[in-house]
Amino acid sequence: MKITEPHKEHIVAHHFANSKHEFDSARLGMWIFLVTEVLFFGALFVAYAFLRWSYPEIFVEAHHILSWKMGALNTAILIFSSFTMVMAIRSAQLNQRLKTSLYLITTMICAFGFLVVKFFEYSAKIHHGYLPAKYFVAHGASEYLHLFFGLYFTMTGLHGIHVLVGIGLIIWLLLRNRKGHFYSNYYTPLEMVGLYWHFVDLVWIFLFPLFYLVG
């Protein structure tokens, strides 16, 4: 990376008064988007509450099948990645372009790490036949255990898709940072992806105890 090259001056879009106006608008928009995301996952948490209330026994049973160690490892990975994301933004605010990229790469490695752990978890479940209803073939399971795994795969799967989207966004940030787009006066995309990434992290912080630690 040619870090000696100067950053590119940001041009404020024509309908904004100044760059602070632009930044504030973008941040408000992002927060509202995150509210829609909360509602998006919210319905699934309602479904969770409904199933847990109807069939508490399957949650206890499933807790013995899921590996809390794997879940805890992933929780640690995501929390650490949230920290590196914050540091990437901080570095941009201080005009440290190389550091910004390094922190972003660390965040991305964490995201991939999360997915690798998830991959091993998923394959173990699939291998033992713990799948949603139509394909559920596990032996000796209670009658409605398939409902748990239907929900487990839907919720963690949707979360996993969000992690994938996050990886895509971080790659986009890396490419832009390489071109020198971010500096102390302009780091809006970094801040926005950061907010998104913390949200993805937060969803997992709810998923982990609700799926892995009940019972």
Added chain:
Amino acid sequence: MSESVPGTNYINAVSGIKSWLTTLDHKRIGIMYLLFIAISFGLGGFFALALRLELLNPGQLIVSAKQYNQLFTLHGAVMVFLFIVPSIPASLGNFLLPIQLGAKDVAFPRLNLASLYLYVFGAAFCVYSMVSGAADTGWTFYTPYSSTTDTSVISMTLGAFILGFSSIFTGINFIVTVHKMRAPGMSWFKLPLFTWSLYATAIIQVLATPVLGITLLLLVVERLVGIGIFDPALGGDPVLFQHFFWFYSHPAVYIMILPAMGVMSELVTTFSKKNIFGYKMVAFSSIAIAVISFLVWGHHLYVSGQSDYADMIFSFLTYLVAIPSAVKVFNWIATLYNGEIELKAPFLYFIAFLFLFTIGGFTGIMLASLSLDVHLHDTYFVVAHFHYVMMGGTVMAFLGGIHYWWPKMFGKMYSEKAAVVAWFFIMAGFNMVFFTQFILGTKGMPRRYYSYLDQFQPLHAFSTVGTWVLTVGFLIMAFYLVESLLNGEPAGDNPWGSLGLEWTTQSPPITENFADTPHIIHGPYDYDKVKLS
């Protein structure tokens, strides 16, 4: 900023198809939405005509029972997701919101264009469903039927899912625009009431639509891998689907009606040259409707087996909606008092809304009462009720808005005489179609039935003839509006003598909306204080 060459406006500033497809101008995006929404309305209307024709006689006339089910599903899905949800906000709202705020554009112009593309993309899924074994579930997609029928449910639900995101992005854009893009001096209580209503609508779009998204996604997953959460055979509960669905779809009803109410406030002030009666109450009643809308979804589930306590609470909360709605209606009427009323075409649609929405609203209160709803549930009474609100309310206000802002959007006038004739046909046709259905409903005619008892035939036939009268009205309108685009008289900047900010710029507006950033001194309806030169 902009060196205004005389005769330059947002339409002719740049030309070519590509300049439209890649435009970031909210006005052009609004016009493109208007075009797609008009096409959707035509398509949904075509399905309605076919439905009513089939119901001319008991037994088969033109389509089979299954095709009939597909027709009413497509009519509902197209009219709800492709037409009425985006109708006023995405077309008139996009065009007017920044101008009414004195801004150059919405906060996120690229997101705005992305919303339009998502809309077209989602529409493509819906059209694909139509040609590949159209869904026959009704627009409500109730499980377990929707998870077992062999028709094309997945493409239709994915279409609605994508359209939902188009709606969410428009909502986010509008909220931020109202918060951040107001011109100097444009305080919250100087906002035009149309803007207030778009703001309230955007709140619902942002909070309710994601729940529809996840519900439809769960339905797709249910069909693909059978997670069983809505399937009683697998331990799930189909009523959960109904709760999820109506948690969005009841607030969605207010996504449809709130912008219409905003248009009403603009029409009543301009055509009576009076300040709105009780500005703050009208503004806050929009927010109140938005808030209460989230707490009433259970009134769709009175006979689903939900608990009696839930029934009672939902019934009470539903009655509450009547208060802010009535505040608006009373305030509009009070505004008219002592006004200089001009019976121009847009104002005729104001009158249509006032009467038809009031009937729709009152029958809504009837349906909210528990004992009556058991009798009327899933009858034509319900069909008539929501058509009085949706079509008698929203569509009438939409038409009023189009006639009101047409000179601003295109800089041309339409034939007032032809507009009045079309209005008469539309009013007469609408009431023929749907008032009849109130009577059919109270006599026990169930909705979504392919055939019926012989004794209902005269009323069904009358209702069907009404759709033809309605069609004549819309054809006249299409004709004179196209004629206006081709040969219309130049409209001038402010043909109605309105005080609204949008009427202070040229018609059609320049790309930047205003030559200089406006400074807001008076409110949008201060007809008692400001005299137009």
